[in-house]
Amino acid sequence: MSKITTSKKYTVWIWILSIVIPIAVAVLFTVRIPGVERMGFLPPTYATINAITAILLIAAVIQIKKGNRKTHELLMKTAIGCSVLFLLMYVVYHMTSDSTSYGGEGVIRYVYFFLLISHILLSITVIPFVLITYVRAILGDFVRHKKLARITYPLWLYVAVTGVIVYFMISPYYV
Template identity: 60%
Template sequence: MKENSLEQKYSKLIIIVSTLIPVVVALLFSVKLKDFGFNVEPLSFLPPIYAGINGITAIVLVAGVIAIKNGNKALHQRLMTSAIALSVAFLVMYVAYHMTSDSTKFGGEGVVKFVYFIILISHILLSIAVIPLVLITYVRALSEKFDQHKKIARITFPIWLYVAVTGVVVYLMISPYYV
């Protein structure tokens, strides 16, 4: 019963968080602090930092899978919790950057531009989809429903890893166009 009540307890929260994060990010993306009279300098130093955080997240995710495959549950748990914390840090910095800076337009042309937008669009869509997957996977581990945790983790892991890696790729592709 404990597991069911824990999972039920968090299911509404997972739905709320999974809905609110993309909506709030989309809204905050269009809010510029200077439009509200705040005299803030653009946080132009953040993109390489949050791209680096995405890269570290990818490494931590892979290390977490290796840890669990080697039977080290405690290390796996610490690494997965760290990956979540890194993702939250990324999100905070990403929103802060976009609230203080104008969006950068990709300047490439032809096939490169097409590839960039395919990667960017898939990155954005999967970053939205991965939120509930990560939260459900984490709650199933907390609930000690390890069979169900493992089942959903097999879906969550590659999507989360793709989002982390493509975050770095998107940054590397657009970085020459930052002002």
């Protein structure tokens, strides 16, 4: 099978996942698991995973700049794994717990909602970027991988970092 054929097959799956994941998350937000106690330990856990993802992304860029391709690859695969783990925990938490309202007032309230909304929108936007960048690497298309990674990296890093900031801003309001 040629690289072009393989790339096209991946592209179809990438776009399917990029559409299905946000829709599935939105639908699962409407589902409540009966009889399961609120899992209050999850928000600090998935905030920590976001922080680890950010550290992994920074470390991966440092490693590739040093020419350590294998270490870079391992760090990136781990970052993807952390993002998947985050998503699973996030969905489970929201299937077992009511949403928490932000209680801050004044300018900080606008800052919080700006960070939250940009975090959510970019977390959806970054899905195809991460997947396409990853596929280009596994197919050995490093020129195009590097070109797209220059866009993917800051988007993904922003999502990881703002996830931690949003958690710290809302954590005083968890019941």
